[in-house]
Amino acid sequence: MHRIGFLVSEGFQIMALAPQSVFEYANIVAGEPFYALENFSVAGGAVPSSLGVAVGTRSLRGRVEVDTWMLAGVNDPLQSPAPQKILDFLRKAVHRARRVAGICTGGFVLAEAGLLAQRRATTHWAFGRALQQRFPDIHVEPDRIYIVDGPIWTSAGMTAGLDLALAMVEKDLGADVARSVAHKLVMPQRRAGGQSQHSEMLELAPKSDRIQSALDYARRNLHRPLTVEALASSVHLSPRQFSRVFTLETGQSPAKAVERLRLEAARLMIEQSRHALEVVARETGFRDRRHLREAFMRGFGMPPQAIRRDARIDSRIDTR
Known part of the structure; x- marks a missing residue:
């Protein structure tokens, strides 16, 4: 017992x-x-x-x-x-x-x-x-x-x-x-x-259903180019109107928000899978492995390899 x-x-x-x-x-x-x-x-x-x-x-x-x-x-x-x-x-x-x-x-x-x-x-x-x-x-x-x-x-x-x-x-x-x-x-x-x-979707916390829908669209299509025009079109707004409303509701630009969503998705893939970093970059919308590393250094202060190493250390500790 x-x-x-x-x-x-x-x-x-x-x-x-x-x-x-x-x-x-x-x-x-x-x-x-x-x-x-x-x-x-x-x-x-x-x-x-x-x-x-x-x-x-x-x-x-x-x-x-x-x-x-x-x-x-x-x-x-x-x-x-x-x-x-x-x-x-x-x-x-x-x-x-x-x-x-x-x-x-x-x-x-x-x-x-x-x-x-x-x-x-x-x-x-x-x-x-x-x-x-x-x-x-x-x-x-x-x-x-x-x-x-x-x-x-x-x-x-x-x-x-x-x-x-x-x-x-x-x-x-x-x-x-x-x-x-x-x-x-x-x-x-x-x-x-x-x-x-931490969840970027929770942190952004838009006030309207329309901006929430745009974020949902972005999260489902991270592997695609997500321009302001594409996001605005997904919720039937002009790019200018969309950018203004988006920034007002979330406190940041659409481009910055999309990068944070890409980073969150890439981090989860790195922590939970064995995919090569080239695959992670491609699936989450970064140009290549180098672009992924640059974004990780800006966002997390460490390269993707370090996050994968820490996740593996945690996994080994959990199974002891």
């Missing part, structure tokens, strides 16, 4: 408990209760979430035997620091547990306890810079879905906690069980830890 403890404090984000469903269905798929789940807090009893919904918890006092600790995040870790008793507990628990995970901003709790020093870690993209500034001895990678560094796991935003939990299931029970759990929960097969948590 693998015992998993979800550690919460007042004001925790209720979505941090969503990974419990992954472990529940892993038991169902495995045909036996491999995982035992329990919620914990410093004093025990009912603990209110940020939404106001309270969950019952067991106190950390006395003998607590847990194999995996899952630290719940809060909406704003800068305004809601972890209780000192939790930090003191974690410093001891990390030596007894098999692994410790911070879900979303739960990574701040691990950092405050000193468990992320000299380690790679991630958190919600909105707090990545703050985590790095407050804890300069951590190698923060704010664009990752989740990161595994030895016994310490960290995830990005709350839904990334599901990917992290699914990766744990794959490590414990194998790829077939993880795939079946993902299917039952209507999840895509788990995203690799190195996959970007």
Whole structure:
């Protein structure tokens, strides 16, 4: 029996408990209760979430035997620091547990306890810079879905906690069980830890359906030349009117937005496939491998080869 403890404090984000469903269905798929789940807090009893919904918890006092600790995040870790008793507990628990995970901003709790020093870690993209500034001895990678560094796991935003939990299931029970759990929960097969948590389509966030349709058209046709004229024609606007409205709604020019979409698509191909860079360039609309590299250096500050190398390192770590 693998015992998993979800550690919460007042004001925790209720979505941090969503990974419990992954472990529940892993038991169902495995045909036996491999995982035992329990919620914990410093004093025990009912603990209110940020939404106001309270969950019952067991106190950390006395003998607590847990194999995996899952630290719940809060909406704003800068305004809601972890209780000192939790930090003191974690410093001891990390030596007894098999692994410790911070879900979303739960990574701040691990950092405050000193468990992320000299380690790679991630958190919600909105707090990545703050985590790095407050804890300069951590190698923060704010664009990752989740990161595994030895016994310490960290995830990005709350839904990334599901990917992290699914990766744990794959490590414990194998790829077939993880795939079946993902299917039952209507999840895509788990995203690799190195996959970007950032979506250019979400970042652009156009206000009108017409500009959204133009972006959808661009994403479906990245392998083609995407001139302002072509984009404008796809939504029945003149090029001049389209450029004006597009820039007003997204804050950037059509050409800049298209390059960002190409970069996002190319990065995903590099992280998730073995396609040669020439193929990646062709499929995502770059002239050639050199043009792809130039765009990556502008957009990410590193060449495509480095991103592929990092993704392979993450994959090897995930399967250990």
